[in-house]
Each structure stands twice: as C-alpha cells, then as structure tokens.
Amino acid sequence: FEYNGPSMKTEVPGPRSRQLMKQLNVIQNTDAIHFFCNYEDSRGNYLVDVDGNIMLDIYTQIASIPLGYNHPALFKVMQNPQNLSTFINRPALGILPPEHLPEEIERSLLSIAPRNLRKVQTMACGSCSNENAYKSIFIWYRNKERGNSKPSKKELDTCMINQEPGCPVYSILSFMGGFHGRTFGCLATTHSKSIHKLDIPSLDWPIAPFPKLKYPLEEYTRENAQEEARCLEEVEDLIVKYRKKGKNVAGIVIEPIQSEGGDNHASADFFKKLREIARKHGAAFQVDEVQTGGGSTGKFWAHEHWGMDDAADVVSFSKKMLTGGYFHKDELTPDGPYRIFNTWMGDPSKNLLLSEVLNIIKTEKLLDEVQKSGKALLNGLYDLQLRFPHIVSAARGVGTFCAIDAKNEQMRNTLIEKARSKGVVLGGCGERSIRFRPALVFKEHHAHLFLNIFNDILAEL
Amino acid sequence: FEYNGPSMKTEVPGPRSRQLMKQLNVIQNTDAIHFFCNYEDSRGNYLVDVDGNIMLDIYTQIASIPLGYNHPALFKVMQNPQNLSTFINRPALGILPPEHLPEEIERSLLSIAPRNLRKVQTMACGSCSNENAYKSIFIWYRNKERGNSKPSKKELDTCMINQEPGCPVYSILSFMGGFHGRTFGCLATTHSKSIHKLDIPSLDWPIAPFPKLKYPLEEYTRENAQEEARCLEEVEDLIVKYRKKGKNVAGIVIEPIQSEGGDNHASADFFKKLREIARKHGAAFQVDEVQTGGGSTGKFWAHEHWGMDDAADVVSFSKKMLTGGYFHKDELTPDGPYRIFNTWMGDPSKNLLLSEVLNIIKTEKLLDEVQKSGKALLNGLYDLQLRFPHIVSAARGVGTFCAIDAKNEQMRNTLIEKARSKGVVLGGCGERSIRFRPALVFKEHHAHLFLNIFNDILAEL
Numbered sequence: 001f002e003y004n005g006p007s008m009k010t011e012v013p014g015p016r017s018r019q020l021m022k023q024l025n026v027i028q029n030t031d032a033i034h035f036f037c038n039y040e041d042s043r044g045n046y047l048v049d050v051d052g053n054i055m056l057d058i059y060t061q062i063a064s065i066p067l068g069y070n071h072p073a074l075f076k077v078m079q080n081p082q083n084l085s086t087f088i089n090r091p092a093l094g095i096l097p098p099e100h101l102p103e104e105i106e107r108s109l110l111s112i113a114p115r116n117l118r119k120v121q122t123m124a125c126g127s128c129s130n131e132n133a134y135k136s137i138f139i140w141y142r143n144k145e146r147g148n149s150k151p152s153k154k155e156l157d158t159c160m161i162n163q164e165p166g167c168p169v170y171s172i173l174s175f176m177g178g179f180h181g182r183t184f185g186c187l188a189t190t191h192s193k194s195i196h197k198l199d200i201p202s203l204d205w206p207i208a209p210f211p212k213l214k215y216p217l218e219e220y221t222r223e224n225a226q227e228e229a230r231c232l233e234e235v236e237d238l239i240v241k242y243r244k245k246g247k248n249v250a251g252i253v254i255e256p257i258q259s260e261g262g263d264n265h266a267s268a269d270f271f272k273k274l275r276e277i278a279r280k281h282g283a284a285f286q287v288d289e290v291q292t293g294g295g296s297t298g299k300f301w302a303h304e305h306w307g308m309d310d311a312a313d314v315v316s317f318s319k320k321m322l323t324g325g326y327f328h329k330d331e332l333t334p335d336g337p338y339r340i341f342n343t344w345m346g347d348p349s350k351n352l353l354l355s356e357v358l359n360i361i362k363t364e365k366l367l368d369e370v371q372k373s374g375k376a377l378l379n380g381l382y383d384l385q386l387r388f389p390h391i392v393s394a395a396r397g398v399g400t401f402c403a404i405d406a407k408n409e410q411m412r413n414t415l416i417e418k419a420r421s422k423g424v425v426l427g428g429c430g431e432r433s434i435r436f437r438p439a440l441v442f443k444e445h446h447a448h449l450f451l452n453i454f455n456d457i458l459a460e461l
Numbered sequence: 462f463e464y465n466g467p468s469m470k471t472e473v474p475g476p477r478s479r480q481l482m483k484q485l486n487v488i489q490n491t492d493a494i495h496f497f498c499n500y501e502d503s504r505g506n507y508l509v510d511v512d513g514n515i516m517l518d519i520y521t522q523i524a525s526i527p528l529g530y531n532h533p534a535l536f537k538v539m540q541n542p543q544n545l546s547t548f549i550n551r552p553a554l555g556i557l558p559p560e561h562l563p564e565e566i567e568r569s570l571l572s573i574a575p576r577n578l579r580k581v582q583t584m585a586c587g588s589c590s591n592e593n594a595y596k597s598i599f600i601w602y603r604n605k606e607r608g609n610s611k612p613s614k615k616e617l618d619t620c621m622i623n624q625e626p627g628c629p630v631y632s633i634l635s636f637m638g639g640f641h642g643r644t645f646g647c648l649a650t651t652h653s654k655s656i657h658k659l660d661i662p663s664l665d666w667p668i669a670p671f672p673k674l675k676y677p678l679e680e681y682t683r684e685n686a687q688e689e690a691r692c693l694e695e696v697e698d699l700i701v702k703y704r705k706k707g708k709n710v711a712g713i714v715i716e717p718i719q720s721e722g723g724d725n726h727a728s729a730d731f732f733k734k735l736r737e738i739a740r741k742h743g744a745a746f747q748v749d750e751v752q753t754g755g756g757s758t759g760k761f762w763a764h765e766h767w768g769m770d771d772a773a774d775v776v777s778f779s780k781k782m783l784t785g786g787y788f789h790k791d792e793l794t795p796d797g798p799y800r801i802f803n804t805w806m807g808d809p810s811k812n813l814l815l816s817e818v819l820n821i822i823k824t825e826k827l828l829d830e831v832q833k834s835g836k837a838l839l840n841g842l843y844d845l846q847l848r849f850p851h852i853v854s855a856a857r858g859v860g861t862f863c864a865i866d867a868k869n870e871q872m873r874n875t876l877i878e879k880a881r882s883k884g885v886v887l888g889g890c891g892e893r894s895i896r897f898r899p900a901l902v903f904k905e906h907h908a909h910l911f912l913n914i915f916n917d918i919l920a921e922l
C-alpha cells in the first residue's frame with residue numbers, strides 16, 4: 001500500500017509547485033506555502049508533491065492526519081452509499097440534529113472521553129472549540145458569582161453594548177509560549193510568536209511563565225522542580241493580582257506540551273499542582289489537547305500521562321480528531337438554549353470519519369505502535385545529539401510526539417530544508433526546535449528510515 | 462424527486478424525536494433542538510423528521526442549504542471516485558495546498574467575486590471568516606499608520622503580552638441589531654439578543670444605531686431617509702469620538718439586511734453614504750454576506766442591489782456557500798506569511814461541493830427562479846397583511862429573502878408552531894419577526910403552497 005521510501009525527482013518546491021504558487025499568488029498571499037501536493041497519489045506516511053517527489057511525512061498537515069493518507073478504511077466509509085447523504089446535507093446540529101447523532105457520539109467521542117468528563121460539545125475547528133470552551137467557562141463562573149439570582153435588567157442591557165456588568169471583565173489565565181488558536185478570544189491566550197499577535201487588539205488577561213525545563217527531564221529533576229515552583233507561584237500571584245483589579249480569573253488554559261511554542265514539557269507534578277491552584281481559586285481548568293490529543297503521545301490524551309483521576313474541567317480537541325469540540329464537566333453545561341451556539345455546531349461528516357479512525361486505532365492497536373515507534377525515534381534522537389552535540393540537543397518527547405533543538409533558528413531551518421531535499425517533511429516550532437508529528441501509522445521502520453537520513457544530514461554539515 | 466407536499470403523521474416533535482432528545486440531553490444541552498431529522502429521506506424543499514413527518518422547509522438549517530436536500534448533482538460529486546481523496550485527506554491549505562486549488566478557486570469563488578474584489582481567502586465558517594477579515598483590516602490599518610517603517614521592538618515585545626502598542630486599541634464599528642458570529646471578536650460586533658452576549662467579556666468598540674425603517678420602504682421614503690440620516694450622523698460622531706479616545710475605527714462591518722436582528726433593511730442610498738463615510742475616515746468597509754449571500758436575494762450578493770461599482774473593501778461569506786471565507790481588495794492582503802493563518806484555512810471538500818452548487822445555479826438559472834418565487838412570496842405576504850392587519854404587518858424582502866412581523870413575540874412563536882404542525886418549517890428572527898429562508902430551488906408553487914397554509918393559520922386565529 002505504502003511506498004518503500006522517499007523518492008526525489010526535483011528540488012522542492014519543484015517547477016510545477018513554483019508555477020502553481022505564481023498562479024495562486026494572484027488570489028492570495030502564498031508566502032507560507034511549502035509546495036503543492038498530489039493527495040490522490042499520497043499513501044500512508046508518504047506525501048507526494050506535484051512534481052512527483054515522494055516524501056516521508058513527519059509533520060502530517062500540522063499534526064492533523066490521524067491514519068496517514070488515503071487509508072483504505074476511510075475510502076470504504078466514502079464508498080458506502082448510505083453515508084453520502086451525511087456529506088451533502090450539513091445540518092444545523094444545535095436545532096435539527098440527525099437521528100443517529102446521539103448514538104454516533106456515544107460510540108465515538110464518548111468512547112474516548114477523558115475520565116470524569118461525560119459531556120461533549122462538537123465544534124468545527126480548534127479555534128471555535130477553545131472560543132466556546134472559554135465562553136462556557138465564563139457563563140459557569142458568572143452563574144456561580146450570581147448565586148441563585150437571575151441576570152439583572154442592567155446586565156441584560158449592558159451586555160448588548162459590550163459593557164459591564166453584562167459583559168464582565170473576567171479573564172482566562174494562559175501561559176507564555178502557549179498556543180490556543182488565532183481568533184480574538186483564543187489569540188488573547190496565545191503567546192507563541194509575535195507575528196501571530198502583532199497589530200491585533202487584545203484583552204488584558206493574565207499571562208504566567210511556563211516552566212523552562214532542562215532535558216532530559218530525569219537528569220535535572222531538582223532544577224526543574226525549582227523552575228516549576230517559581231511558575232506556580234507566579235500563577236497564584238497573578239490570580240490574586242487580577243482579582244484585585246476586578247478581572248477575576250474564571251479559568252486557566254494550558255497545553256500538556258506547549259506545541260507551537262517549542263515543544264515545552266512540564267512534569268506531572270506541575271500539572272497536578274496547577275490543577276489544585278485552579279480549584280482553590282474557583283477557576284475552571286482547561287487542558288487544550290488540540291495538538292497533543294488523538295494518540296500521538298502513546299495514550300489517547302496527553303494529560304493521561306499525569307495519572308490523575310480528575311485532571312481537568314474542560315478538554316478541547318481538533319486536528320487529528322477531524323471534528324473540533326470539547327469535553328467538559330456537568331456543571332459547565334450551559335444553563336439554557338442558544339448560549340453556546342452557532343449555525344453548524346460541528347459537522348457530522350467529520351464525526352463519521354472519526355468513528356472509523358477510532359475503530360482503526362483500536363483494532364490495529366495503534367497506541368501500542370506509537371509507543372514502539374516513539375521509543376525508536378526518541379532513542380535515535382538521543383543517540384544523534386550525543387554524536388552531534390554542536391548541532392542538536394534537548395531531544396525530548398512522549399510517544400512519537402518528539403522534538404529536538406538546533407543550535408539556532410537558522411540551523412533549524414537548514415536542517416528542515418535539507419531533510420526535505422532528501423525526502424522527509426518536518427516542521428519547526430518555537431525558536432529553534434524541530435517537532436515530529438507523524439501519523440499514528442508511523443512504525444519503527446519509518447523511525448529508522450528517518451534517523452538514517454537525519455544522521456547523514458548531520459554528518460554532512 | 463421531491464414530495465408533493467407536506468405530510469404529517471405526528472405532532473412535532475414526535476415521540477421518536479422526544480426519545481432522542483432525552484438520549485442526547487445526557488451528553489449536552491438540548492434546549493434549542495426543534496426535532497430530529499431523517500436527512501437520508503429528505504428531498505429538495507422537504508425536510509423529513511424521525512417520526513416520518515414531511516415538512517416544507519423555509520428555514521433550511523438557518524439559511525445554509527443552497528440546493529435543498531439530497532440534490533442529485535451533489536450525489537454525483539460524491540460518487541465520482543476521483544473526488545473521494547479530497548474528503549479523507551484534509552490538507553493544511555496555507556502550507557501544502559492540493560494541485561487543483563488555484564484552478565478550483567478561479568473556477569468557483571472567483572466566478573462570483575464581488576466587483577473590485579479579486580482576492581479571496583477561504584475559511585471554515587462564518588465566525589472564522591469574520592474574525593480573520595477583522596484581523597486583515599487591523600493589519601492593513603496599522604501598516605497604513607506605520608507608513609514605511611517596520612514594527613518596532615517595543616511593538617513586537619508588547620504584542621506578546623496583549624499590550625499596546627503591539628496590540629493596538631483599534632476598533633471595528635458595528636450596528637445595534639447586527640449579527641456577525643459568536644466567537645470573541647465577532648461577538649464584540651454582534652448586538653442581536655442579550656442571550657448571545659450575556660456573561661462574555663468583550664471589547665469597548667463603537668456601536669451605531671441601525672435605521673429603524675417603516676415598510677413598505679417605497680411608502681415612507683421621506684421618514685426613512687430622515688432616520689437613515691440620523692444613523693449616518695451617529696456613525697461619524699462615533700468615529701470621531703473613538704479616535705479621540707485613541708480607539709481608532711479601523712473598519713466598519715454591516716449586513717446588507719440585518720438577518721438575526723429581525724430582517725432590518727436599509728436603502729441603497731444609506732449604504733452608499735456609509736461606504737463614503739468609511740472611505741473619508743480611512744476605515745475599511747466590510748459587508749457581511751454570511752446569511753444574505755449565495756443567491757437568495759435574487760442576485761448572488763445582496764449588496765449588488767445597491768448598484769455600486771466599489772461597494773466594499775471586504776465581503777465575508779459562509780452558510781449556503783458551504784465553505785467560509787472573504788473576498789477583499791488587494792491592499793488588504795496580509796504583508797507576510799502566517800499573519801492570517803490557521804491549521805486548515807478552509808476545507809477543499811466544501812470547495813468541491815460549492816463548485817457544483819455554482820454550476821447548478823447557472824445552468825438551472827436559479828437566480829431568475831428566486832426572483833420569481835420571491836415575488837410570489839412577497840406579494841402573498843402583502844396580501845395576507847392586508848387581510849389580517851391585527852396579526853401580521855411589515856412584510857418585506859428581496860428575492861425569497863423575506864420577512865413579516867407578528868404583533869408580538871408570543872404571536873410570532875405561535876405562528877411558527879402552528880405552521881410546523883401543518884408541515885411548514887419556519888424560523889424567527891429579531892423580537893417578533895418570521896424570516897423566510899428557502900433554498901434556491903424554492904419555486905412559485907412552493908410559495909403558493911406555503912401561502913395557502915399560512916392563510917389558513919391566520920384565518921383560524
């Protein structure tokens with residue numbers, strides 16, 4: 001089914017890609033485009049471009065392809081005539097759901113619901129998932145403050161003109177280096193790169209430092225624990241400071257591994273204590289698993305590695321889940337109709353494909369496979385950083401969700417370019433990291449194939 | 462292909478719908494659900510529910526179904542094996558677009574581009590379309606202010622912590638009664654109902670009054686012109702006032718017909734003058750055609766009825782367009798990569814279906830059909846309001862995009878319920894309006910069918 005390995009015919013982007021870029025550039029900014037793809041011919045872990053180059057894909061459309069390209073099981077879903085209606089009649093799920101919706105959610109999303117979170121709201125992408133999760137948090141928090149009383153006339157009137165008390169000046173606490181999307185609410189909690197935020201008006205919400213740890217974590221436990229303690233202290237200080245400003249922290253949002261911000265890890269202990277701080281101050285604790293969720297850490301959710309019974313009040317997802325959405329506790333269910341609402345509220349055609357993805361993850365034991373190939377990948381990276389310490393360092397990861405740092409940004413970009421010219425698609429993150437985001441069908445032999453190529457590149461430098 | 466008319470077997474929601482509501486209510490809030498649908502059996506203008514009731518649908522999933530249910534042409538798109546890969550390999554369009562993207566956009570979206578707007582950015586729903594349109598506007602505005610200089614270090618640093626000058630306190634001016642979506646940026650410009658906004662923190666952005674006109678517009682030209690002049694004056698005052706506050710108005714956003722807010726119309730003259738005010742004050746002029754676009758006014762875009770050569774700087778769309786996105790002027794193109802960006806940047810599988818929708822609109826001359834059936838519908842509503850002036854009034858509309866007011870909210874809800882029990886699905890908007898949002902395949906005979914039923918309901922009251 002798959003190709004045997006990369007096969008390069010031209011430089012990348014090749015002549016056909018360059019031609020198409022020119023054509024598209026008349027219509028929109030194309031500065032971010034790497035190359036144009038032939039998705040029909042792509043297979044499994046291999047992405048084929050329009051110049052006929054076959055590349056091992058360890059970036060997978062920014063970590064959003066669960067089973068690789070053109071998985072036969074997904075083709076079958078599309079070929080089943082009974083499914084076609086779902087693709088051409090997109091319902092307004094919030095008012096007129098299809099008959100099979102409850103059953104479909106039970107079978108798919110609820111089968112992988114994080115412990116303690118039995119409610120789920122589907123959305124269409126990571127941004128609307130987080131935007132609506134924040135809204136749920138604000139509604140819940142305000143209702144708590146309000147006690148048993150109903151919203152006042154003043155609240156109902158002032159909210160129409162964006163003013164207090166109807167639009168309270170509550171806040172969501174986020175972390176420097178975090179990424180939660182780029183619509184206005186999400187962007188107020190995103191602090192990855194300045195180009196993501198420059199020139200866009202925002203909200204004065206508290207931003208805490210995320211621990212800057214030394215890798216491998218096992219070797220620096222004492223220093224790392226100190227750094228984590230410093231950050232936790234800052235979180236509490238900010239909550240108190242913002243409450244004094246009248247900008248109560250209604251929720252805390254964090255990624256289990258800061259993904260866009262440079263694959264920054266923290267210990268289970270850090271997250272446990274952070275979750276406790278949220279509880280202590282009456283703030284909801286939201287874990288954003290848009291990039292980490294879906295299996296690439298070797299567990300379905302990255303936060304499962306913390307080993308907690310009650311890890312979160314809200315867990316948001318998208319990307320590899322194909323549909324967006326968020327799981328949440330009962331008490332975060334909106335208290336009436338149309339409070340959390342939009343036209344589509346997700347897309348049943350994505351749920352349909354997700355069901356089959358989950359099915360394949362189970363039947364093919366893909367989480368076990370991820371653990372195996374992830375181990376091969378990380379051990380290989382450890383080995384390479386020992387042998388090329390002047391170029392790469394700080395290899396880290398869980399499952400295949402791995403990263404390594406180059407000595408600087410320029411070197412990182414060079415490594416990614418050289419890898420591409422040898423038939424491997426990689427992505428960067430943070431200032432000087434390379435992130436590995438293969439599909440769940442990435443096997444040990446793919447890891448070795450990549451490591452050999454990467455070894456050659458490092459040796460040539 | 463279609464059913465011959467409504468056919469009712471149970472009350473709505475019927476027993477099966479009620480059962481499913483209970484089941485879904487365990488997972489999420491279901492207070493907004495009308496009933497559960499059998500989309501497989503729905504056809505054209507007829508929506509079938511899970512209890513076997515066949516209803517004429519004049520609401521079409523909140524105005525989002527262009528060709529009715531299960532249109533044979535869309536089935537063919539799904540049955541073409543060459544298309545399947547597009548549904549199962551969703552790309553990150555901003556970095557790795559498929560080969561056919563430029564051509565596809567040229568053939569579909571550019572074929573219906575508003576005059577003067579030759580750039581288009583796809584998105585995935587109305588909210589991200591507007592959020593990103595606003596971002597483009599802020600980036601453009603800030604670059605204008607900056608002149609030829611690059612962003613300063615201070616800007617690059619402060620934007621990371623949500624502060625000025627990196628996150629400028631610019632604003633988008635919107636209108637009372639307007640609706641532009643419900644994510645945080647959109648919601649700051651939405652002023653439809655308090656339940657849409659209550660408890661959600663917002664931004665202090667200027668809100669102008671939207672003209673409250675008397676219908677039919679032709680009969681009240683003088684009064685209406687005065688009301689429009691009052692609103693335009695207020696717009697200018699707000700722009701000046703907010704500039705003095707240091708909260709420059711970077712853009713103005715408006716719907717050609719305020720749809721959620723109650724189908725509020727304004728004259729072409731109003732929009733022309735408003736567009737001039739935007740130009741005079743250096744603000745971008747955005748027309749939100751998420752609900753009005755796609756043909757239901759009898760022209761492809763509602764703003765075409767204004768008869769202007771240069772009607773807008775930005776036009777956003779979604780719903781019946783299946784994909785979200787916005788057209789814009791050259792100068793609103795972001796000046797670098799990753800400034801307007803997210804994982805998916807739309808969805809080629811929706812573009813594929815849109816292509817076929819546009820094809821059918823042309824070959825079946827559906828805009829002409831909309832003009833005809835719209836005329837029949839509006840004339841019928843005029844007639845009914847003459848005969849039942851104590852119940853309904855203010856019939857208004859363009860194409861099939863029509864509305865009528867009930868004497869109060871309770872009466873409006875009663876009318877919608879009674880219509881449903883007789884096999885017609887209608888939607889409300891504003892305080893006491895009924896909005897008509899049929900698909901583009903709604904013909905004169907459907908209008909008459911509805912009018913007969915509505916007549917009976919009014920006569921029975």
Ligand code: FES
Nearest residue numbers: 124125128586589
């Ligand atoms: S904001 Fe998520 S799809 Fe538009």
